[in-house]
Amino acid sequence: MPPQVAAQLEHRREPLVAEAQQQVTGRQVGQPDAERVAQPGGQRARLDRVRGRADAADVVHRKAPLLAWPDDTTAAAAEPRRRVQLRLGVDQRAGHGRPGDAGVHEIPAVQTGCRLVGAVGAGLAGLGRLGEVVQRHDVHGSVEGERYQLQPAPLRLEPPGERERVGAVDLRVGDDEPVAVHVGAVHHAGRPARRGAVGRGHHRRLHRRGDDRAGPPVGQLHDVAVAVPAPEVGRAGDPDPVVVQPWRRRGHGPPPVRRSSVRRRRTLTWNSVPRLVSGVTDSTAIRHLPDHDAFLLTGSGFSYAFAVGADGSLRHLHWGGPLGASDVAALLGDDARDFGSNTWSHPRAHTEELVQHGGRRLDETALKVEFADGVRALDLAYAGHRIAGDELAVTLTDRHYPFDAVLSYRVRPDEGVLERRCELVNRGEHPVVVDRAASASWPLPWRPRWEATWLAGMYAAETQVTRRALGPGRLVLESRRGIPGHAAQPWLALDAGAGDTTGEVWSVALAWSGSWRLVGELAFDGRLHVTAGVNDYDLRLPLAPGTSWTTPVVAGVYTAAGHDDLTDRWHRYERRHVAPRPDTIRPVLYNSWEATFFDVRPESQVELARRAAGLGAELFVVDDGWFAGRDDESAGIGDWTPDARRFPDGLAPLAEEVHRLGMRFGVWVEPESVSPDSELFRAHPDWIFQWPTRPRTLARQTHLLALSRPEVRDHLVTALDGLLSSAPIDALKWDLNRPLTEASDGVDASSPWIAQVEGLYEVIDRVRALHPGVWIESCASGGGRADLGIMSRTEWTWPSDNTDALERLAIQHGYLRAHSPHTMMAWVTDSPTYLTKREIPLRFRFHSAMCGLLGIGGNLATWSTDELAGAAEHVTRYKHIRTTVQFGTVRRLDADAPDDVTALSYQAPDGGQLAVFAFAPSVRHLRRTVLLRLRDLDPAAVYVDADTGARHSGALLMHHGLRVPLVGDYASALVVLDRAP
Numbered sequence: 001m002p003p004q005v006a007a008q009l010e011h012r013r014e015p016l017v018a019e020a021q022q023q024v025t026g027r028q029v030g031q032p033d034a035e036r037v038a039q040p041g042g043q044r045a046r047l048d049r050v051r052g053r054a055d056a057a058d059v060v061h062r063k064a065p066l067l068a069w070p071d072d073t074t075a076a077a078a079e080p081r082r083r084v085q086l087r088l089g090v091d092q093r094a095g096h097g098r099p100g101d102a103g104v105h106e107i108p109a110v111q112t113g114c115r116l117v118g119a120v121g122a123g124l125a126g127l128g129r130l131g132e133v134v135q136r137h138d139v140h141g142s143v144e145g146e147r148y149q150l151q152p153a154p155l156r157l158e159p160p161g162e163r164e165r166v167g168a169v170d171l172r173v174g175d176d177e178p179v180a181v182h183v184g185a186v187h188h189a190g191r192p193a194r195r196g197a198v199g200r201g202h203h204r205r206l207h208r209r210g211d212d213r214a215g216p217p218v219g220q221l222h223d224v225a226v227a228v229p230a231p232e233v234g235r236a237g238d239p240d241p242v243v244v245q246p247w248r249r250r251g252h253g254p255p256p257v258r259r260s261s262v263r264r265r266r267t268l269t270w271n272s273v274p275r276l277v278s279g280v281t282d283s284t285a286i287r288h289l290p291d292h293d294a295f296l297l298t299g300s301g302f303s304y305a306f307a308v309g310a311d312g313s314l315r316h317l318h319w320g321g322p323l324g325a326s327d328v329a330a331l332l333g334d335d336a337r338d339f340g341s342n343t344w345s346h347p348r349a350h351t352e353e354l355v356q357h358g359g360r361r362l363d364e365t366a367l368k369v370e371f372a373d374g375v376r377a378l379d380l381a382y383a384g385h386r387i388a389g390d391e392l393a394v395t396l397t398d399r400h401y402p403f404d405a406v407l408s409y410r411v412r413p414d415e416g417v418l419e420r421r422c423e424l425v426n427r428g429e430h431p432v433v434v435d436r437a438a439s440a441s442w443p444l445p446w447r448p449r450w451e452a453t454w455l456a457g458m459y460a461a462e463t464q465v466t467r468r469a470l471g472p473g474r475l476v477l478e479s480r481r482g483i484p485g486h487a488a489q490p491w492l493a494l495d496a497g498a499g500d501t502t503g504e505v506w507s508v509a510l511a512w513s514g515s516w517r518l519v520g521e522l523a524f525d526g527r528l529h530v531t532a533g534v535n536d537y538d539l540r541l542p543l544a545p546g547t548s549w550t551t552p553v554v555a556g557v558y559t560a561a562g563h564d565d566l567t568d569r570w571h572r573y574e575r576r577h578v579a580p581r582p583d584t585i586r587p588v589l590y591n592s593w594e595a596t597f598f599d600v601r602p603e604s605q606v607e608l609a610r611r612a613a614g615l616g617a618e619l620f621v622v623d624d625g626w627f628a629g630r631d632d633e634s635a636g637i638g639d640w641t642p643d644a645r646r647f648p649d650g651l652a653p654l655a656e657e658v659h660r661l662g663m664r665f666g667v668w669v670e671p672e673s674v675s676p677d678s679e680l681f682r683a684h685p686d687w688i689f690q691w692p693t694r695p696r697t698l699a700r701q702t703h704l705l706a707l708s709r710p711e712v713r714d715h716l717v718t719a720l721d722g723l724l725s726s727a728p729i730d731a732l733k734w735d736l737n738r739p740l741t742e743a744s745d746g747v748d749a750s751s752p753w754i755a756q757v758e759g760l761y762e763v764i765d766r767v768r769a770l771h772p773g774v775w776i777e778s779c780a781s782g783g784g785r786a787d788l789g790i791m792s793r794t795e796w797t798w799p800s801d802n803t804d805a806l807e808r809l810a811i812q813h814g815y816l817r818a819h820s821p822h823t824m825m826a827w828v829t830d831s832p833t834y835l836t837k838r839e840i841p842l843r844f845r846f847h848s849a850m851c852g853l854l855g856i857g858g859n860l861a862t863w864s865t866d867e868l869a870g871a872a873e874h875v876t877r878y879k880h881i882r883t884t885v886q887f888g889t890v891r892r893l894d895a896d897a898p899d900d901v902t903a904l905s906y907q908a909p910d911g912g913q914l915a916v917f918a919f920a921p922s923v924r925h926l927r928r929t930v931l932l933r934l935r936d937l938d939p940a941a942v943y944v945d946a947d948t949g950a951r952h953s954g955a956l957l958m959h960h961g962l963r964v965p966l967v968g969d970y971a972s973a974l975v976v977l978d979r980a981p
């Protein structure tokens with residue numbers, strides 16, 4: 001048992017706020033562990049700090065795309081090669097460029113003995129702004145006369161404050177002498193005529209220093225540079241030769257520490273754009289292999305590799321079992337693009353790190369934008385990378401437009417999880433509209449067949465495990481509702497024939513609480529790639545000049561040990577890197593929704609609270625119906641003040657009574673909605689999503705507040721702060737019962753699909769920062785919002801409104817595939833239950849709910865004395881096993897059991913306790929027991945049945961099985977085994 005958990009168990013009754021203050025709150029997916037603090041705009045600020053750290057350690061890692069002209073490849077391979085880095089400085093003091101500036105550049109090379117093999121062009125193209133070499137010259141023996149002509153992309157010179165720009169070239173060196181390369185000063189040289197398709201605007205010439213030409217300077221590329229002789233490049237398979245070179249330009253100090261560019265719509269300066277070439281690594285998880293221009297990312301049981309291709313594109317190499325650096329060279333030679341057909345997409349999607357819209361790419365793409373001149377094709381090329389700890393950022397720059405896509409990778413080594421996201425940066429002076437922006441493309445290796453597993457469903461039947469063989473074509477899982485929705489979870493697993501304990505499985509999950517899309521595209525030849533991100537349905541995201549937007553994180557997991565191990569990895573990941581208060585025992589909950597529905601009165605709530613406390617509940621939540629005007633669905637949402645008729649003195653007396661009974665107190669809210677019949681709507685009818693000329697769509701008799709508008713967010717923070725300050729409230733159940741429709745907030749033309757979710761995150765973060773002791777449950781008409789994004793901000797979720805204990809088993813079965821049990825609330829309600837009318841005995845209902853976070857949601861006022869006594873026993877028993885259930889390792893045991901039996905086991909983190917559950921709706925064929933083989937025990941250990949005292953060896957439990965009695969209808973069993981000391 002983790003020490004924190006043990007401590008929580010012992011001191012469970014300590015003051016709530018004190019406990020909360022010890023916890024770390026507001027954790028974000030993808031956020032560094034040390035920086036999980038709740039604060040406004042927390043994710044952005046945190047990332048700023050991450051980048052700031054990297055910047056502070058600003059060193060230059062010689063980074064040169066391994067680029068060669070195709071006809072040089074053989075010769076290049078035969079000759080010794082050295083790398084030097086060529087830096088091109090831009091002295092903006094001489095003037096300012098404009099987007100669209102372009103021209104023919106000539107770079108004089110003055111180093112005898114160097115032969116440029118073509119990398120200048122690509123290297124400079126990597127700069128994204130200078131262009132491509134159109135003519136190659138060798139410079140053997142020539143000092144003065146050689147020039148490299150560049151066919152430029154638009155040249156944008158830096159805004160004030162920026163002094164340098166870094167480029168990289170590969171030079172082949174004929175001898176072992178250190179190489180020194182100077183590139184002369186660059187001065188404006190007039191404004192030749194427009195160059196049609198290639199150049200628009202001005203032409204420039206690059207000359208040696210001092211060779212100033214006539215004409216007003218528009219920009220000045222000047223003294224550039226220092227060539228950096230490199231040590232020998234390491235052999236493939238050697239540890240990554242980390243070659244760092246302090247960045248110095250003659251006459252200038254170290255570069256300024258840059259701040260992040262990730263803040264959405266924040267004005268960027270050049271200093272905020274990731275350094276094109278940099279990197280310092282203290283990571284064993286991320287290795288840059290300069291010999292191959294490749295990156296090898298490794299965590300527990302997996303490797304992920306990609307390289308910079310000859311054309312500057314990022315070429316995907318591997319996602320699967322662990323590889324060594326020496327394997328990467330072989331992967332480079334294994335080029336699936338060697339041959340092709342003109343009928344195919346080119347490049348094939350499964351060979352690309354990020355599939356962009358442009359060229360002959362006809363497969364599912366991840367990124368599509370529209371530039372101000374109407375061009376809707378991208379042409380991104382590698383421009384540099386940065387490694388900081390376990391994070392890698394690779395900058396792709398458009399060859400023509402001042403637009404970057406920064407691909408970020410973060411390895412969670414212990415869980416074998418790779419987090420990815422993409423930052424889109426508009427460095428230009430014209431807006432860019434993003435039409436599609438997935439977080440990542442995930443190429444999978446070739447396998448002869450593919451099976452997909454996902455969590456499909458609908459209202460009251462969420463997270464049903466769905467498994468199908470993939471055929472050629474696209475599997476599209478998505479939500480267009482502005483919330484993750486009930487139809488599917490943003491989670492997908494793909495395998496080539498894996499079982500629970502064997503076989504390879506690849507899985508991705510998106511941390512986004514809005515509309516999302518996962519596409520698995522399988523070509524006829526078995527090539528598969530997955531695209532994951534925000535949905536492009538109705539998406540139109542303008543990026544103003546000098547701003548950026550970062551996609552949500554998509555996490556990917558690979559395992560070679562089957563679906564059980566996949567589940568373990570996702571659970572560990574959620575506990576260690578996603579959930580707030582990851583090691584804190586979740587309380588036994590009582591929720592009054594099904595007991596009283598909208599008829600919330602203090603007397604009946606106190607009566608319920610008394611009975612709930614008597615059963616051992618620790619948190620009492622008053623659901624919908626406590627606030628002003630809320631007699632039914634038709635009114636009140638938006639006015640988060642207690643109904644004065646029923647609570648004349650506010651909620652404080654009820655909350656205090658609940659505290660006196662020894663429980664925490666919580667209330668239900670639906671902050672994003674507003675009833676037309678509410679004070680809020682009457683005061684601000686313009687605060688909702690609506691089109692001026694179209695009817696407003698009501699859903700559950702509410703509109704959706706536009707959290708894209710700052711004044712709406714401020715209002716909600718103030719309202720919730722007021723509520724939480726008005727009474728000792730310890731918890732919120734945060735619900736949303738409608739989709740996003742009429743996607744216009746009337747003010748901001750940017751996409752509400754994105755802004756609404758970011759606005760929600762901001763409001764939650766601000767509320768949590770103001771009230772760090774408050775716990776939050778996520779709910780959206782049951783399980784409509786249970787993604788990694790919301791889970792990073794809430795303690796648990798409500799997986800479904802369906803509290804039928806039998807149907808709940810299937811919902812929980814699917815939920816646990818993707819999510820840890822410590823996030824899975826489950827109530828014991830009345831029999832028959834109100835949605836399905838099924839009658840189920842108390843024992844079965846409790847056992848079913850004890851598989852997650854135990855809650856009670858029945859009308860306790862109607863429960864008999866026997867039922868209350870039985871319930872109290874179950875609660876006591878649950879508290880005995882809840883550390884194991886909430887934080888343990890889950891195993892599905894169904895494979896051993898007959899079809900109508902559901903069985904699962906939980907093993908405590910320290911292996912000291914096992915809880916084994918078995919359920920059968922109806923036991924037939926004279927069967928009175930099931931024999932369940934347990935998994936992953938210590939074969940030499942002895943496990944003692946806590947009820948009977950029977951002793952079993954681990955070997956027997958694993959290889960023969962545990963005999964569990966199941967008799968009659970709605971039969972259920974809970975066997976608790978303690979490991980003998």
Ligand code: DGJ
Pocket residue numbers: 593623624668735737779780781782783798800801
């Ligand atoms: C939907 C939730 O799923 C229910 O649990 C309940 O809170 C209702 N909303 C209240 O309106």
